[in-house]
Amino acid sequence: MIPRNLRHLRAFHAAVTRGSLSGAAQVAGVSQPAVTQSLRKLEEAAGGALLSRTGQGVLPTERGEVLAARVARAFARLDPALAEIAPKLPGRVTLAQLRALMALGETENFTLAAGQLGLSQPSVHRAVTRLEQEAGQALLERRSHGIVLRRPARALVQAARLALAELDQAEADLAALDGRAAGQIVVGALPLARSALLPTALARFREEHPGQSLKVIDGPYDTLLAGLRRGDIDLILGALRDPAPIGDVVQERLFDDRLCMLAGREHALVGQAGLTAEGLRDHPWIVPRAGTPARDQFNAFFAGVGAPERIIESGSVLLMRELLRGSGHLGCISAMQAEAEVQHGLLVTLDVAVDWPARPIGLSCRADWVPTRAQALLLTILRETAAG
Template identity: 30%
Template sequence: MQRTLRDTMKMHHLRDLLAVAEKGSINAAAKYLGVSQPALSRSVRELEKEMGAPLLERQATGAALTPMGNLFVRRASTAMNELRRARDEIQQMQGSVHGTVVACVSSMAHLTLLQEALGTFVRRYPNVVLRVIEGVFPTIDARIRSGQVDFYVGPAPESGTAPGLQLEVLFATRRVVLARKGHPLAGARSLAQLTEASWVTTSVTSQAEREFAGVFSGRGLKVPKLALQTESALSWITAILSTDMLVMVPEQWLGSPLTNDLTVPIPIEETLAGAPMSLVRRSSVPSTPASEYLCDLLRRAASRLDVAA
């Protein structure tokens, strides 16, 4: 009788191929999983036989996915993430406080929302592993759609979201220009006085140069030099403290203990609108109770910011 995928494909086959894809070699994947290299190679061969196509290309320096392997890994990754989420959801619905929540949180969301929500979440789910990735939407889009990341909190993507994702606006933002204390342009009163400076951008789109240039060109001004692009707060803080670079950041950074004693806002007359703070997650898949609880805590923190504003 002809075998079917349902009859022969097992969870460890998916796990093993995903480990090789992540680690870049069978040897490294075997060490990571705690299995022997021959056993892992056999598992991959069994899966390739089942699929009727080579999934890995063995190379002297490791192993690379074939085109068919890339297609399979995208589907397998989503399936494994959904199985993890289903397990966590069932256990949490039964009263367990175990599981994993993976969130991508922008630097401003760390500062304004996560620091308020984190303590309450940890007390409610002390044994849930919370994995927090710092970043902005373009760096995390595909991982949300595949289920590797449960949700994103940060500046809303300029071009919206792909089908299958839902975007919830949490609060509006404005931007300010920050410089190190003692900066020669600290007394400037308009953007026109800042066009000769070098800048850092904390872009929230995949086209940082266009996003940055629009702030100036839209006002008929010369576009200044963009010296550094980063999604990391630590990177732009380091840059403006060690150089004469300037940065545009949400006004919530004013008064932050991370920068308050070292930076000053440049009091320009222009109002700089910022991307609204948003929550993005998949629309077709329910969140686990722990993930939903954390999202609700972040919403509450955001609503208090709106009232304060």
Template identity: 30%
Template sequence: MQFQQLAYFLAVADTRHFTRAAEQTRVAQPSLSQQIRALERDVGATLFHRVRGNVTLTEAGETLLPIARRILAETEAAYRAIRELDELGRGRVRLGATPSLCTGLLPVMLAAFRRTYPGIELVLHESGSRDLQTELSEGGLDLAMIVDSRVRDDHHLESTPLFVEELVVISPKHEPAPVRGRLAIQDLKDRPLVMFRRGYDLREATVNACRAAGFDPAFAIEGGEMDAVLELVQAGLGLAVVPSTVVGDRFRMTQFTEPGLSRVVRLAFRRDVELTRAARALQEAIVRFLAGEGGLGHLPPGIRSLAGR
């Protein structure tokens, strides 16, 4: 089994097409097909169902897919680590984060990091916690900021708590507050909510809290990502439950009565792959920022740091 064969295998698995895979890997299609057949002989199993106009993975192919991704990702990580031995003035870090973090706290944190390490290239992948953990496990990311309630049992991954983030209710600034003072979960009953798509961490937190209070929430509209939900609330379609860090000065914010709603954000990484120097630098910078060290900024309201504990 050769690294190049695995690269060809991943290209076919991703494109589901031998010709497009050959174009993507810049090799002649007959050569690519020959290498795939050689790989199948090495592993002793057929990796693709080849039906005219339709290429799909066999059970053996599905089994090899995440392993191949990890092998190639670890190989690339090794090359990057060696290239970065001379200095920390260059490098590349692939960071995953949920949409709410990308909208809220993360830009300030990355700006602080960028000022300290201008030569390090940052690649940001925005997705849900579950998808980020899969990509991290398969070697597609170096670090991922995920929500605690969505941390799954994966022996490849390790995570450390960063901060507790308060969840609040937002409404249009030009409209009256939904209640005077703080709002109880029961106050959301029969109030139309702008709701995130299925699989979204915030959707699950809101729906579960309402059901624990004895009712199912009413949706004015559902299916949006973070940016869409904020715009729909501003347009007056309904209320939404969001992290306090995304509110800014665009909305009227109403806090929940104690103990309220909150979530823990964690930083996840591969336990079986050593981080590159650039990735370690970002990891340490995130912890320092949240601990308020080094003049890197201050935390917005609604955040309680757990970093360094």
């Protein structure tokens, strides 16, 4: 693993940008032998030489260029947030201080933050106190329900998370140079993606990249979006939002989907043609959760007669299938998501007098995200699977 020692990484970054160890020592504020020692430790962890010594100074090796690119991106995220708090802070902050602040921001309690980090409560308290002393200002507010971060501290935590994500990706990039897999690809999957697209794509990805660790997280869109923006999730696959939710997230359309309305095979409405909103309003329904594009289209269908009152919210096609088969409920869901249930005769598509608008399905990523080789392969496979 690449050491998360910010001083060592700054020394390496300075050596690359300055082209000399003496220049790196000047930037880092340490002796040249100290820089040499830091770089030696970094090279041992990186699995090979990072710098080539020449008569004119130092140049990055191929391995060094890979790491330098990620380190530069990490500090480009972190340093502006530090400098906004105090100009001297970029050169003084430690990872222990940042992790303590990050944990405190999540838990709003020193004891809980200490438990999350596996440290003692006094250790976490000292780290945050020292950070406030270096910053020359309070970063916390103590309220009745706990401790909250002030705005500059919240911005710093966000920047620190993304900076650490860049270092995680650096490890994957370096491993790829040696033909190894490292790190974990994390996909946020919305309901349609989990049932219709992602399984096929992941099976193909596993054949081409058997050693890569993968993690799929499901949940509400807002939760996945927060994880994406923090750097905890690499990409989200599912229904796109119009407009895009925020400027630091970009969306890529892969294909279009449409809604359908479903019933169990024995339901009285099966076989009736041209069903209208007025005729469907008084039935009990299971529908996507409020705020999703699918739910917005469902509500728009009933806009002239009033929304149904008996509603269960869920994006699970399995729950919908069992509920519709055993009761008089109706369901509204993605046609692609329900395709297997309809093909196997478990559910029946109702003939409804509506021309459902197309819903774009695709990828959501951070705007300036640079994927690793394995992540880029997964993106390619997702695009090709969707096209097919």
